[in-house]
């Protein structure tokens with residue numbers, strides 16, 4: 119079974135993906151981390167974000183097991199990831215890596231922006247997880263504060279909106295709800311109710 123989860127920044131995709139993977143005994147890949155890891159390597163080496171051949175080389179040597187979320191979660195890395203995510207050749211390289219992960223038994227939960235549309239168009243079930251920008255900015259701000267970093271609610275909200283705009287307007291694999299995806303709006307849901315709703319959607323799709 120493959121579960122595809124897409125949606126805008128800080129909508130709760132990763133939280134749901136991790137919990138669904140545990141619940142259904144599947145592996146989990148946060149595909150955002152693959153874009154973040156490439157962006158972080160470019161930034162660390164002072165290389166331009168538009169240099170696609172270097173970005174592709176970094177992607178070819180990416181070790182999924184070595185991606186460290188605590189480092190890659192940094193705000194500026196998310197912004198840089200969204201800038202390099204417009205590069206078609208880089209996306210092709212990362213999509214191949216993500217597909218290999220998805221196709222390895224016993225199956226997987228992948229979360230990102232183009233999982234249901236490009237990476238796993240034949241996924242068993244697809245969710246598009248969203249929430250109002252203000253709710254997402256509040257969640258991301260609280261998350262940053264609990265990790266000892268406070269970027270300020272207003273600046274987080276502006277950054278999320280700008281990134282969503284770039285991600286949904288780009289020509290290659292834009293963020294978009296797949297025609298056969300189920301929409302899950304978690305604005306008024308806490309994590310537990312969102313998880314229960316997601317389990318119900320997956321169970322219905324599996325016919326259990």
Ligand SMILES: Nc1ncnc2c1ncn2[C@@H]1O[C@H](COP(=O)(O)OP(=O)(O)O)[C@@H](O)[C@H]1O
Pocket residue numbers: 125126127128129130131132133134257258260261304307308309310312
């Ligand atoms: N339904 C929810 N209600 C409140 N907070 C949530 C909810 N879903 C996720 N969160 C919190 O919001 C933050 C962003 O969630 P995350 O799963 O990392 O989002 P994404 O993967 O879409 O960027 C995390 O701190 C998470 O604990």
Ligand SMILES: Nc1ccn([C@@H]2O[C@H](COP(=O)(O)OP(=O)(O)O)[C@@H](O)[C@H]2O)c(=O)n1
Pocket residue numbers: 126127128129149150151153154196199200201203229230231232233281285
């Ligand atoms: N499948 C994916 C996943 C992420 N991305 C890009 O990578 C950036 C960071 O993704 P992320 O999922 O880590 O971001 P958050 O939702 O966690 O803030 C996004 O803004 C997208 O530009 C993408 O283009 N396609």
